[in-house]
Amino acid sequence: MSAPAGLRGLAARAPSLATWLDTHAETLDTDATLCGDVVPRLAEAGLLHIGVPTTLGGGGGTIGDAIDSVAEVAEHSFAAAFVLWGQRTFIEYLLQSPNHGLRDRLLPALLAGELAGATGLSNAMKYLSAIEPLQIRATQASASSGATRVPAWRVTGALPWITNLRKQGFVAAAAADHEAGGPPSIFAIAHNAPGVTRSDDLDLIGLRGTNTAALQMTDTPLTDDDRVTDNAPAWLVRVRPAFLGLQCGMSLGLARRSLAGTYDGGPGARAAVAEEAAALAEQLDTLAARLKSGVAQGEFVQAPAHLFELRIALAGVVHDAASLEVQTGGGRGYLRGLSGVARRQREAAFVPIVTPSLVQLKNQLAAQRTQQRPTGTAP
Numbered sequence: 001m002s003a004p005a006g007l008r009g010l011a012a013r014a015p016s017l018a019t020w021l022d023t024h025a026e027t028l029d030t031d032a033t034l035c036g037d038v039v040p041r042l043a044e045a046g047l048l049h050i051g052v053p054t055t056l057g058g059g060g061g062t063i064g065d066a067i068d069s070v071a072e073v074a075e076h077s078f079a080a081a082f083v084l085w086g087q088r089t090f091i092e093y094l095l096q097s098p099n100h101g102l103r104d105r106l107l108p109a110l111l112a113g114e115l116a117g118a119t120g121l122s123n124a125m126k127y128l129s130a131i132e133p134l135q136i137r138a139t140q141a142s143a144s145s146g147a148t149r150v151p152a153w154r155v156t157g158a159l160p161w162i163t164n165l166r167k168q169g170f171v172a173a174a175a176a177d178h179e180a181g182g183p184p185s186i187f188a189i190a191h192n193a194p195g196v197t198r199s200d201d202l203d204l205i206g207l208r209g210t211n212t213a214a215l216q217m218t219d220t221p222l223t224d225d226d227r228v229t230d231n232a233p234a235w236l237v238r239v240r241p242a243f244l245g246l247q248c249g250m251s252l253g254l255a256r257r258s259l260a261g262t263y264d265g266g267p268g269a270r271a272a273v274a275e276e277a278a279a280l281a282e283q284l285d286t287l288a289a290r291l292k293s294g295v296a297q298g299e300f301v302q303a304p305a306h307l308f309e310l311r312i313a314l315a316g317v318v319h320d321a322a323s324l325e326v327q328t329g330g331g332r333g334y335l336r337g338l339s340g341v342a343r344r345q346r347e348a349a350f351v352p353i354v355t356p357s358l359v360q361l362k363n364q365l366a367a368q369r370t371q372q373r374p375t376g377t378a379p
Contacts, residue, residue, distance in 0.1 A: 010072040014045035021076035028079040028209035029343050032201055035209040036168055038083045043113025047073070048087060052095065056103070057111055063092070063242055064292035067249040071288075074253025075260075078347035079207045081250045086164035086210075090117025092242045093173050093186075096235070097228045102188060105225075106171060116166035116211065117173075120159055121236070122355035124175035124186065125243065128236045129356065129364050134184055135159060136217060138176040152223045153178075155187065156195075163212045165191070165198050172215055175232045184232040187222050195220035206346040241300035244307055244356075245291055251314040251351055252288050255280070258321035258344055265328030273324045280321050287314055305368055308361040315351045315358055322348035 010018040020041060027034055042048055051066035052058020066088055074081035091110055094103040109115035126132045136157030155176050162172055170191045177184050189196060199214040229235040262277050263270055291310055294300045300307040322344055329341045352358040 010076055013069075013072065014047065017041055017045040017047075017073075018076055021073065021080055025077040025079070025340060026343060028077050029206045029346065031208050032211075033209070035201075035211045036166060038080050038209065039087055039116050039164070039166055040113040042073075042080070042084055042087065043111065047084060048091065048111050048113060051088075052091060052107075052111065056095070057108060062296060063245065064296055066092075067245050067252075067292055067295070070246050070249030071253035071256070074250045075257040078250060078254055078344075078350075079209050081253060082207055082210050083164050085246050085250060086119050087117045089119045089243055089246050090164075090171070090173060092246070093117075093119070093121075093188075093228055093239060096239050096242070099225075099227060099229070101225060102228065106188065110171075114169070116164045116168075116170040118162045118164045118170055118215075119243065120162050120172040120174045120189075120215070121186070121243070122161065123159060124184075124232060124236055125240065125356055126360065127175065127184075128233060128240070129360065131356075131360055131363075134175050134177045136174050136176040137179060138185065138187075138222075139179045141221065153185075153187075154219045154221055155189075155217050156219055158214060158216045160214045161202065161212065162215050163207075163210050165213045165215065166211045167198075170211075173228060174215075174217070175236075183230065183234070185230050186228040186232050186235065187226050188228055189215075189217065189220065189222070189226070193217075193220050193222070206343070207350065237304075238301055240304065241295045241298075241307060244300075244311060245295040247354065248291055248311055248314055250354075251311075251318050252284065252291075254344065254347055254351070255284050255314070255318045255321040257340075258318070258325040258348070259284070261325040261339070261341065261344070262328040264339065265330065269328040269330065273328055276320075277324055280317055280324070283313075284317055284321075287317065305365055308356075308365055311356075312358055312361055318348050318351050 024034055047069045049059035050069045051061045051063050054060045070081050070084050073084050094107055097103055110117050123135050127134050136155055138153040138155045141154050172189050173186055174189055175184050175186045195218040197216040202212050259277055259281055262273055325341055
């Protein structure tokens, strides 16, 4: 069914989903009542297929199209966009994995929304930037024998914060150091694998409908069939632009929604911030174009600093847009149930701390500038 004329974004692409998210955005942020419904609804709307080759059961398109879909969802519900980021990023891991058997085994259920995909690689991204060590250890076990599938490794460790650990079934990506040495691997760890324990949902101040919890692995058996890559550092460099690009889609959508919210105030309030809102909207369009171009053309593989700077800039636009919405909303935004202003303030507060956090990115950029500075040059 075609969308009514004049609609844009998610309201045009998937009107039923847009309506459902608008109705339940507060619930998705404040409690876990509907946390099991999000992934299936995203799948039903076709969003999980965007940017996935048709030859693999997807809908075609590019990673830029997938970034747009995350942004569109974030305009209605940041929590749902956070889930979409996790699911679509895990799908991207499989698309970029050399393990086609793993891809073919998991992808259909992920695209159908029957299985949740959790990125689980925040620790790995920090490891890649020398921020923290890996938190999972893999020890060699018995190898495969003939056609018999037997454990090749046993992994032990914990990840304290993973989103989209849907209780109905999930698979999480996790990086593990090998006790025997060599490059770390990235494994896909199923919810029902022996030794896997999901904690209760974390007690967050928002985003409570995102199935965010901790994951513990204790002597969990895995084989090469479960390995996304056997060289995590090299593979992470290639997949990081999609990881961060899709994540930036959340900021794009939230900033757009906050800017749109400035029109909900009276004409006097709108006029007072019109110049600032127009400048932010123009900056947002420029950043979105740079983001999608850089991811598509591979610029951020060779120059990750450009992507880090872009994410920092987007966080600044989110902050400023949310502030303008508060200003134009006045006291109405401080009353429960009358608007989503308070929710978007909480969502905006999350943008600087989602991994990699702005502090981590700024430290990385500072370290790179120090390394590039000629010897003897004053800071």
